[in-house]
Amino acid sequence: MTTTIEDAPAQTRPVSLWRNRAFNLLWVSQCLSDLGTAMSNLALPLLVLYLTGSAAQAGLVGTAGLLVTLVCRLPAGVLADRFDRRRLMIVCDAVRIVGYAALAGAVLAGVANLAMILTLAVLGAVANAVFSTAEHAAVRNLVPAVQLSTAVARNEARAYGTQLGGPPLGGLLFGLGRSLPFLGNALSYLLSLVAVLFIREPMQQPREQAPQSGGAAVAEGVRFVLANPFLRALVLIAAPLNMAFTGMIFAITVSLERVGTSAFLVGLATTIFGLGGFLGAFAAPWVQRWLRLPTLVVVLCWATAGLIAVSSLFATSVLAAVPLAAAVFLGPTANAVLFGYQAAITPDRLQGRVVSVIFLAATSAAALAPGLAGLLLTRFSGTTTMLVFAALVAVSAVAATVSTGIRSMRTEP
Template identity: 55%
Template sequence: MLAADAVRVVAFAGLAAMIVAGRASLPLIIVVAVVETAAGTLFGTTEHAVLRGIVPAEQLPDAVARNEARGYGVSLVGPPLGGLLFGIAHTLPFVANVFSYLGSMIGVALIRRPMRPAREATPEKYGAALAEGVRFVAGEPFLRAVLFIAAPLNFAINGVIFTIVVSLQRHGTAPAVIGLTETVIGVGGLIGAFAAPMMQRRWRPATLTRLICLVATALLLLSAVLMTGVAAAVPIAVTLFLAPACNAALFGRLAATTPDRLQGRVLSVIFLAAGSASAAAPLLAGLLTTVWSGTATMLIFAAAVAVSAVVATVSHGLRQPAPELTTTRQAP
């Protein structure tokens, strides 16, 4: 985690320096963006993997929910703050990034509790470690269910947000209104993150997962009808209201189910599948919106969520009783 933050500090400090020197170019910006995303993925996967080592097992779902709230909060505050800083001076947003990652490094360095068990005497090679993670996911009914639910669900939600923005642009909607639309969607997720602990205590992970899949399918169909206006964002905001509770419940149980030494490997497999599908969604949304229409594109994404709903409904893995939550924290 420290190494990932250090890479991002260097990348953004370099970009800020090139802007000051008047030598910033689009290829350089793309390289920095790729480096930042790669380091962020490494940091995020590790963060999820070590959570079990520093949080009592019975508090894992609440911890995941709080992290979700942090993410949605930052997604709401970050863009306007970045725009404000960019208006003052073009280098300021990137200098602010440097200080934010330095702050993250200080926070990580202040953690005194061991984040994982001791390493094996002879660490496995990368290929063997990845294969072990894939085998473990394939052999656990609960993890298989999560994999086949998360991939189409992430794909669809990421795609519909992009579709709404593109459709509003094509209808000549003012940029401020488009920004308001994205804010409405983000607020739904933020409120849902704060409500997640209460929802987790009321419903089991399987119930929450089926609920979000079934409700999301219906809401995406409604959003397709409302496609030409800002109202199309409201059903998506309601969908994201349910998402943090579902994520917290599933990842809390995943952390409790998976042995410590496999946490990172299993999460890498899950994130790779879900993230790959999600990354492809904007491209597909743009192509479909150009060839057909925003409404038709929304219907296709609704069909993808319906696939998740079917898996969540028929999966025996989700219905298996959760294992006993036992803490693995070590003495500092």
């Protein structure tokens, strides 16, 4: 299959992304949405623990949200390609505003219960999946093709920033008042909705074909990914990388706790991981200028495999976080290059479905990582467990090295 870039926005000298009003509004909207999601991911289990005292029931809420997100990935892609993406995002924000405001009221009234919290976790997961898929699919229509990788890098910085700031903010608000995180969530989604309302530019191209049934639409997206050499390689690269990073963080945390490391230092290691990705997102545009796209992807994958292997040598020390943070530092550049190129070569009518297929593969692998790490740690040392994840990244590196889809990447549209 020949890779082409279809109907990408073209400008001889595109304005800076910092002056692109539509993209900045979309970026702010997703930033607020991500912040609310990060806060709720911490606050909902805390509320369950407060109400029931059961860690198992608190875990049930988190697991339900994760499973629902995975189940909704492919349908979300169909919705993002079939309906107006701006309206989808508005509906998602409205659902979350009502849900979290209602939960805050229930907490204040003393009537909140597990069923209510679980229902909100499920509804929130559905809205998050649809909103994020629509947002990713919309970027291509708001940003010139030559700036897509830079736009993805900006989005990576947003994701890491909200993950660093959201949980502490949620915990702080929960400590001040148990309803406050949910009021804060509702406010973040309200501001997100307002930002989307101010976007005047269309987020999708006109649809010329009649809508397909849900199953046929999903099948078309899957076929498109499997038929395209670059997109096949992207799945083979993204899934092991996501599994390895998630598994490494879990393995380092458990290894540190086994040797009696203080909770503060364990938390510091986690912060170092996130900070590495946050800084890497800002550095991504400069890193991309050093090497041709295919070479850049291959070098990043092999460097990540090597850094994870180095991290395994310090399995019982906080120092393990340093080489892993260096590997995470490279992640945003890889995502910017790969997903920016994906957005450029995928027809707009398939953007949502292609993104959802790739996200499903990557997030499913990441979801399995803690379980795999746990099984390995019960039989082997932390060093051996981490080397297994280094080997997984080596699979990505091999795929990048031999893939015709990666070698055919072009710098210019």
